[in-house]
Amino acid sequence: MKVVVMGAGAVGCYFGGLLAEAGHDVTLIGRPNHVEAINAKGLLLETKAGRRFIPLKAATDPGAIEPPDLVLVCVKSADTEAAGAALAPRLKPDTAVLSLQNGVDNPQRLSGPIGRPAxxxxxxxxTEMAGPGHVLHHGRGDLLIGASPQSDAIAAALTAANISTTVVPDIDQALWSKLILNCAYNALSAIADLPYGPLMQVEGTREVVRNVVAECIAVARASGVSIPDDLHDKVLALPGMMPSQKSSTAQDLARGKPGEIDFLNGFVARRGAELGVPMPANLTLQVAVKLIEASRGIGR
Incomplete structure (x- = not known):
């Protein structure tokens, strides 16, 4: 396949690298420093199994790409519409577009500009970017995708490229479950600048996580989304699975870049206000991250 990764950060580079390694024609669209490094030497992928350079193409603008068969959209949530508008002229009628983004409303926001359902x-x-063109993998690497006429074929191709991919009938439930996971840890990891393992060793953190998750589940169910009864346990299991991982929000703050907190805890807080569901824990975490951004002069 011809594959374009729109937003070649840590997530986009990791999955794009695996697809290129499996023989697909991959072009990463990313920031100039990463693009220059990748075009010069290839993508450096570092995993527990070692380090290797993967040859593929990279560009800063999708305007010159050949029309792809598959697009992985991995940009920050605030950039969703702009990314869709930039991609739209390069898409074929049958190009499949996947939204590999945090939050729950990006597929809908992306569908308008690209003129088809994402x-x-x-x-x-x-994952994290450990330097220009250098992606570091900490753990896992699997996808859940929504059902569509193309989804089974996409899942088979991704799985063949060592990206375990499952088509799920209720993608809204899956998106909300991931959102709740992000709301539990992203802000806390960013505020403390700690990975998940040490974070949970601080007294009181577990109780804060439980409060955040309870609020999120309440607003999800008030929105008509079915949430699994064991989600609390799954959320609390994450630090044991990836103890050395810092959240994407923590990584953004460390680079002096604005994060996605308005689309995570902020989204839940706004939705709760609309539905009359109190969201004090989520609102507090959103504001705490925004205060850190303001104190460091981080903004769009």
């Missing part, structure tokens, strides 16, 4: 995708992977 396929919602839930990402479970621990």
């Amino acid at each position: 396929i919602g995708t839930v990402v479970y992977v621990g």
Whole structure:
């Protein structure tokens, strides 16, 4: 396949690298420093199994790409509409577009600019950019994608590229479950600048996580979304699975970049206000991250 990854950060580089390694024609669209490094030497992928350079193409603008068969949209939530508008002229009628983004409303926001339904995708992977063109993998690397006429074929191709991919009938439930996971840890990891393992060793953190998750479940169910009864336990299990992983919000703050807190805890707080469901824990975490951004002069 011809594959374009729109937003070649840690997530986009990791999955794009695996697809290129499996023989697909991959182009990463990303920031100039990453693009220059990748075009010069290839993408450096570092995993527990070692380090390797993967040859693929990279560009800063999708305007010159050949029309792809598959697009993985991995940009920050605030950039969703702009990314869709930039991609739209390069898409074929049958190009499949997957939204590999945090939050629950990106597929809908992306569908307008691209003129077709975007396929919602839930990402479970621990990665970070360790330098220009250098992606570091901490754990997992699997996807859940929504049902569509193309989804089974996409899932088969991704799985063949060592990206375990499952088509799920209720993508809204899966997206909300991932959102709740992000709301539990992203802000706390960013505020403390700690990975998940040490974070949970601080007294009181577990209780804060429980309060955040309870609020999120309440607003999800008030929105008509079915949430699994064991979600609390799954959320609390994450630090044991990826103890050395810092949240994407923590990574954004460390780079002096605005994060996605308005689309995570902020989204839940706004939705709760609309539905009359109190969201004090989520609102507090949103404001705490925004205060850190303001104190460091981080803004759009």
